[in-house]
Amino acid sequence: MQNSVLSEELNKLTLFNNEEKNHIEKLCTIDEKNILKIKCQIRNKDIKATPEELVRQLYLYRLMKDYKYNPSDIILESEISFGREKKRADIVINNKDGDAKIIIELKKSKEKEGKEQLKSYTNATGAPLAVWTNGIDIEYWHRKDPNYFESIKGIPEEGEKLSDYLNEPFTLLDLMIEDRLLEKNITLKKIIKDMEDEVLANAGVNVFEEGFKLIFTKLYDEFSVISKDKATIYTLADIDEEEPFIEKIKKLKELKYSNDSRLSKLKKLGFYNYGYDDELKKAINDLFERAQKKWKNVFPANSTISLSSSHLAVCVSSLQKVKLFNSNLEVIDEAFEYLINKDSKGEKGQYFTPRHVIDMCVKMLNPHKNESMIDTAAGSCGFPVHTWFNMIGHLFDGQEPNDDEKEYVENIFGLDFDERAVRVARTLNLIAGDGETNVLHINTLDYDKKRWDEKRDSDYREAFNNLIKHSVNKEDYKLFDFCLLLANPPFAGEIKEHRILAKYEIAKKGKKSIGRDILFIERNLDFVRDGGRLALVLPQGRFNNATDEYIRDFISEKARILAVVGLHGNTFKPHTGTKTSVIFLQKWNNDNSDPLYYCPKVEDYPIFFAVSEKAGKDNSGEYVYAKDKNGNELLDKHGHKIKDHDLHNHDGSLDDGIAEAFIEFAKKEKFSFWTY
Numbered sequence: 001m002q003n004s005v006l007s008e009e010l011n012k013l014t015l016f017n018n019e020e021k022n023h024i025e026k027l028c029t030i031d032e033k034n035i036l037k038i039k040c041q042i043r044n045k046d047i048k049a050t051p052e053e054l055v056r057q058l059y060l061y062r063l064m065k066d067y068k069y070n071p072s073d074i075i076l077e078s079e080i081s082f083g084r085e086k087k088r089a090d091i092v093i094n095n096k097d098g099d100a101k102i103i104i105e106l107k108k109s110k111e112k113e114g115k116e117q118l119k120s121y122t123n124a125t126g127a128p129l130a131v132w133t134n135g136i137d138i139e140y141w142h143r144k145d146p147n148y149f150e151s152i153k154g155i156p157e158e159g160e161k162l163s164d165y166l167n168e169p170f171t172l173l174d175l176m177i178e179d180r181l182l183e184k185n186i187t188l189k190k191i192i193k194d195m196e197d198e199v200l201a202n203a204g205v206n207v208f209e210e211g212f213k214l215i216f217t218k219l220y221d222e223f224s225v226i227s228k229d230k231a232t233i234y235t236l237a238d239i240d241e242e243e244p245f246i247e248k249i250k251k252l253k254e255l256k257y258s259n260d261s262r263l264s265k266l267k268k269l270g271f272y273n274y275g276y277d278d279e280l281k282k283a284i285n286d287l288f289e290r291a292q293k294k295w296k297n298v299f300p301a302n303s304t305i306s307l308s309s310s311h312l313a314v315c316v317s318s319l320q321k322v323k324l325f326n327s328n329l330e331v332i333d334e335a336f337e338y339l340i341n342k343d344s345k346g347e348k349g350q351y352f353t354p355r356h357v358i359d360m361c362v363k364m365l366n367p368h369k370n371e372s373m374i375d376t377a378a379g380s381c382g383f384p385v386h387t388w389f390n391m392i393g394h395l396f397d398g399q400e401p402n403d404d405e406k407e408y409v410e411n412i413f414g415l416d417f418d419e420r421a422v423r424v425a426r427t428l429n430l431i432a433g434d435g436e437t438n439v440l441h442i443n444t445l446d447y448d449k450k451r452w453d454e455k456r457d458s459d460y461r462e463a464f465n466n467l468i469k470h471s472v473n474k475e476d477y478k479l480f481d482f483c484l485l486l487a488n489p490p491f492a493g494e495i496k497e498h499r500i501l502a503k504y505e506i507a508k509k510g511k512k513s514i515g516r517d518i519l520f521i522e523r524n525l526d527f528v529r530d531g532g533r534l535a536l537v538l539p540q541g542r543f544n545n546a547t548d549e550y551i552r553d554f555i556s557e558k559a560r561i562l563a564v565v566g567l568h569g570n571t572f573k574p575h576t577g578t579k580t581s582v583i584f585l586q587k588w589n590n591d592n593s594d595p596l597y598y599c600p601k602v603e604d605y606p607i608f609f610a611v612s613e614k615a616g617k618d619n620s621g622e623y624v625y626a627k628d629k630n631g632n633e634l635l636d637k638h639g640h641k642i643k644d645h646d647l648h649n650h651d652g653s654l655d656d657g658i659a660e661a662f663i664e665f666a667k668k669e670k671f672s673f674w675t676y
């Protein structure tokens with residue numbers, strides 16, 4: 001029985017490889033009272049084999065075998081004084097003078113406490129290095145001063161100088177294993193908020209601009225190694241792209257500690273604090289400059305990072321172990337959304353559509369390859385990016401798109417009036433499409449030809465010229481021929497300018513002002529060809545209010561209402577508690593020459609209705625994640641935490657949801673885009 005308990009506990013400790021676990025098993029015995037004991041490798045006596053003690057003995061074995069530390073320099077349960085109070089450190093490694101060099105805090109598997117206590121031990125002893133581990137996760141810190149602990153990639157071997165070690169390369173493999181976003185309750189948004197509190201708010205800089213520059217630079221640094229080194233790492237670790245994420249991490253850790261000589265060929269990441277603040281500032285600015293050459297027209301010419309050397313060092317240390325390139329780019333969205341709203345200064349802020357809402361809409365409209373698509377209120381371009389993902393059949397993988405995939409990108413567009421959101425969207429599109437982007441800073445509702453033509457002489461000229469190719473009449477930018485339109489237009493505010501209102505049929509009944517979202521309904525219908533498909537997020541009131549009946553009549557005159565999905569009230573929290581629904585439309589089209597767009601006008605037809613009961617967020621707007629039967633958060637094969645919602649089945653990881661029910665309905669009703 002005790003042997004099975006031991007095996008079960010060791011299996012949890014994924015930080016350690018099989019050779020290390022086998023060594024520890026040989027040290028274990030069961031005494032006459034049926035208590036599991038382990039022979040301590042330092043104290044040379046049998047100790048009760050508690051879960052925490054197993055972690056200690058495993059790490060001791062690694063310290064002596066891999067790091068070559070002398071057992072005589074290793075002290076267990078070392079007493080540390082805090083005035084009259086005394087505490088004990090799990091492991092202390094002394095230098096040749098007998099002073100504490102490394103202090104190690106150990107916890108049993110899945111425990112997360114003890115990190116602040118560990119830092120207090122290093123402050124009390126003057127030890128420059130600290131290690132915390134629970135046998136699954138591990139963190140290392142270099143204590144630069146009592147209030148600043150810099151995260152580092154590991155600890156030096158016996159006899160290796162700390163300064164030499166800190167300059168050892170930090171690679172993509174290290175980043176994959178040590179990604180802070182794998183920790184519970186850690187998000188990029190939280191890291192940036194902490195970074196803002198510690199540095200950015202008091203650095204005399206624009207928080208959005210400097211935060212954007214740092215993320216942009218780190219994205220480029222990761223991008224420059226992923227296309228080459230990810231494939232190498234997966235080959236060396238014998239990882240199948242389709243296997244569970246937890247298995248991938250286990251294999252990556254085994255590879256890391258295998259001492260495979262081929263790992264030396266992995267490229268050194270540049271966005272990392274290797275120890276010298278002045279050198280770091282030059283290195284990061286050089287990286288930023290290269291990023292701007294790769295992804296053009298996101299920042300003004302000659303832009304540089306404005307942070308001081310010391311402030312930059314803290315920011316880089318905060319971000320260096322964050323893997324920004326997850327496969328759906330959602331982690332970046334959340335951070336940019338926060339930064340944009342911090343920069344709004346009382347203006348109406350931006351809030352981006354949650355990715356699980358986007359994926360439901362895309363899945364229901366079933367984009368076909370080579371179809372054109374536009375989002376007229378694009379924000380960070382979630383709808384365009386995920387439409388492209390759907391067309392190419394996979395999420396972002398860091399590899400250069402092939403010719404077909406690049407061609408699909410050329411037919412996907414995003415428009416937005418917020419210049420900050422457009423810069424974010426261009427960044428994500430440039431990354432996903434490897435340099436291709438059709439994202440424009442433009443006023444969708446005010447399509448005065450003279451105003452729009454000004455874009456021909458801007459940084460957006462190429463994207464604008466591509467957009468105008470889809471205009472039905474080159475002398476008037478009212479009608480376009482897009483196959484698909486997905487958008488979450490802004491709800492707030494009214495348009496009062498007569499010059500703009502005069503262009504809209506829906507505003508011609510003596511109205512002196514009209515809601516922005518109402519004009520977007522007409523404008524969006526004008527952007528789509530006959531038989532084209534739309535998904536629009538609208539305030540729930542537009543579907544219920546008696547005063548809005550004319551809007552519903554206008555829609556049904558122009559298009560078939562395919563579906564209405566009521567979103568949960570928490571969906572857009574904390575930004576707004578406005579109840580919203582998504583309406584799915586197909587413009588009437590009696591021309592059957594292209595079966596994909598055939599939608600003959602009928603008076604009476606069924607409509608798919610559904611109401612979401614699980615938002616994937618709580619009442620405060622924080623994401624809620626699905627869990628397995630043991631209470632662990634579910635991860636998909638890419639390592640994304642799976643939100644607990646009912647909009648779609650997340651490639652089979654969740655129960656079938658609203659999207660799958662609609663698809664069944666669409667096939668039964670023989671909707672053209674689900675039949676051809």
